[in-house]
Amino acid sequence: MPGQVPLRDWEDQEKMNVEINVYGWQGQHAYARLHLPKDANFENARLAGMLMCFDFKHTKPWLCEFCGEPSRETQLQSVPYVWFPICRLPIYMHHVCDMDKPSCQAALKAAHDRINEEHFGLMGPHPPPMSKPPGEVYPLAASCANCKTDASARGDMKKCGGCKMTRYCGASCQKADWPRHKVACKRIRLVQFEGFSSGT
Known part of the structure; x- marks a missing residue:
């Protein structure tokens, strides 16, 4: 069972080990690993992890995982392995163009059902x-x-020097966002992107 594999090299027995997998169009993928305090209350832990996912949205020119249009929305799914001896919270983040688009919504449900089956139904039904x-x-x-303006979505965006992930159009925006971003920034242990050109 995925929640019971042995302790991995980045994990900490005394922390909640969070791995966020992010999916976009045709091979666009990222994963990040971080630690949160152990919390027996799954809802508190899930909320903390999901709040951090805002920082993972504004990282790359993501396209909808299901049709290839520019992404504006995300769907998050989490699996509660928080009661196991090695406390884990896998989070899956899907980039979507528009949740109201029937074909993308159907494909998203299929993706949820597939991941849920891999985790023996612990995620529950697709919301x-x-x-x-x-x-x-x-x-x-x-x-x-x-x-967050469309005009800011340019190729010369600057990444945060701490997490090497969240992007800004300039130093003033980065400074203004720091009080919010620092919570996630200081917890990120590793970020890896796949399926993007070197210039993005």
């Missing part, structure tokens, strides 16, 4: 998409993590 106000448009994944 319905969250409702959003008519006409609501979320920021591009490629945009600056602070100002």
Whole structure:
């Protein structure tokens, strides 16, 4: 069972070991590893991990995992291995263009069901998409993590020097976002990107 494999080299017996896998179009993939305090309350742990996922959205010019359009939304899934002797919280993050697009929503459910089966059903059923106000448009994944404007989604974005992950359009935006970003930044142990050109 995935939650019971032996302690891996990056894991800490005294911490909650969080691994976030992020998926986009045709091989776009990233994973990050971090530690959180052990918390017997799964909901608290899940919320902490999911709040950090904002930083993983604004990292690359992600495309929808299911159709290849620019990504604006994400779906997060987590598996509660928090009660095991080695405390783990795997999180899966899927980049989606628009949750209201029926074909992408169906493909997302299929992805959820496949991952859930690999984890023996611990994730539970696929949740319905969250409702959003008519006409609501979320920021591009490629945009600056602070100002979040479409105009900021350029090829010359600068990565945070600490986590080497979250991107900003300039120093002023990075400074303005630091009070929020520092929580995730200081916990990241490893970030790896696959399926992107060297210039992105």
